[in-house]
Amino acid sequence: MLDNLEEYDMEGAPFTHEEWFRLQRRVRWLGIGFLLAMAVAIGAVWLALPRTDPLRTRGLVIVDDDGRTRILMGASATSPADVPNAAGAITYFDPQGHRRLAIGQTPALVKNGKVVPRISSEASYSLTIYDAVGNERGGAGYVAGARRAVIALDRAPPAADAVGLLVDDSSGFAGFVANYEHDSGSFAVQLGTQGDRAALDLFDTKGRQKAH
Structure with a gap:
């Protein structure tokens, strides 16, 4: 113009x-x-504007106002109890440094204050709960090496498996199991289905079947 x-x-x-x-x-x-x-x-x-590039790190430690570890994420950090955190786990701690909840890759098994081997060394994923001093007391997840989906509750120390719901892909069993107070290495009660069979089985402390 x-x-x-x-x-x-x-x-x-x-x-x-x-x-x-x-x-x-x-x-x-x-x-x-x-x-x-x-x-x-x-x-x-x-x-x-905020950048959209992802944050990449091997681990993240979140602390409270007093500098105490409350949440661990990733593999590069060690918990206050000197138990390595699983690479794919988020673990929550109380103010005293005890594990209380873990979500993601199943961390090392802690019973009676000690790290003990799990039934499978293959990485599994679960939700795991702990008591007030950091002993594992139950959880829900899939045990990859054992091919078993489990919801379980453990007894107080001396820790042992108490009750559970499981679906075992290897044996075909799906149902409820309960153990004696002192772990005998065998179920006390087993209720569920396997193949075309539905049954309630009772065992003594030596694993011998008493009724079905």
């Missing part, structure tokens, strides 16, 4: 052609300056 003004009849105009062209140049420079200012403003806003 400004270019069209150059054809305007300047006779009788309040300023000369040269003054009019200088005014056009000033308007053009003002337009360019405005565009540059807008570009700078847009760039500043873009730089202020």
